[in-house]
Amino acid sequence: MIEIALQSHRRREMIDVTPEINAALAAAEAESAACHIFVPHTTAAAVINENADPDVVRDLLTAWEKLIPPVHFAHTEGNSDAHFLSTLLGPSLLVPVEAGRLRLGTWQGIFFVELDGPRSRRLWITPLPAQRES
């Protein structure tokens, strides 16, 4: 398992971590079939989406915010909205790996999603082995 350290700068933010994950895979020097990406936090998430037009990121942050219901939350830390969005977006991704690099679609990037920042955060990367010939 490889740990990547991150620093978020806003309450809600998408941080493209594709280069960092590819660097971690290159350092692992293993023949992997897939890369597991795990967010060890309960008010953050990881998603895959377009990393070409920055307007997509802006629209996603806008639309996610609209999902938060106008209710009274009981949790006194005042960040239940972040826990809620974290469960919808999810803390775990699995991505194919080929020749030691993430194999993503043309327009895809991997984003760490901060939902209750700014904070210091971590990301856990685990390369998973390929099927051996039987």
Added chain:
Amino acid sequence: MIEIALQSHRRREMIDVTPEINAALAAAEAESAACHIFVPHTTAAAVINENADPDVVRDLLTAWEKLIPPVHFAHTEGNSDAHFLSTLLGPSLLVPVEAGRLRLGTWQGIFFVELDGPRSRRLWITPLPAQRES
């Protein structure tokens, strides 16, 4: 990694791909513990749900549409709603495999979810190896 080609026929649509994935696993002839299903697109997703009553599929498409907020999106391609639903439903699934076939619950099927069709699409299938006896 095995690639499955798909053709969607509507803007939003659920396509049952369980048979195609089982066929890909059979062709791989490997002793897998799990099958990774990955959508390399940013306006589509993959979900697991009931594939018995077609009304469930209809209700899912209706309910997902209601999640789209009535806001002005900045992305000029006009498909930010599809990017948004794609992040909620997710592009990646992992399913147990037994004796070379997907092991699903009684009512479960695997669906490719088109959110901005009709289009030609792809699905990437990676069998993951079983734990060897220690």
Added chain:
Amino acid sequence: MIEIALQSHRRREMIDVTPEINAALAAAEAESAACHIFVPHTTAAAVINENADPDVVRDLLTAWEKLIPPVHFAHTEGNSDAHFLSTLLGPSLLVPVEAGRLRLGTWQGIFFVELDGPRSRRLWITPLPAQRES
């Protein structure tokens, strides 16, 4: 694959299954890199979130309910809301494993999410092998 049996007691409910999954991993006695958790049901899900303050659980159940749109559903079983939330929360999780135990963040626990209970339910646990040194 290890099966864990569960009993839910309410229509919607979060059940912390972290101890049960750790026990299953210990019994498997394998050197795993990751643990796959799979819900073989179409009206339930699995999520990772805070298992410290019970108010977080309460707030999550409240907020998820608010996502259900006030529409007429076609499926005559009357549980389309449960199918819908199941697709948003998802039936599958992958979690890093270290020294035979789940490696989670400080505040994280794994929850089985009942969306159409009370019922008898199952959870399927598959340990995935670590990358061998190349």
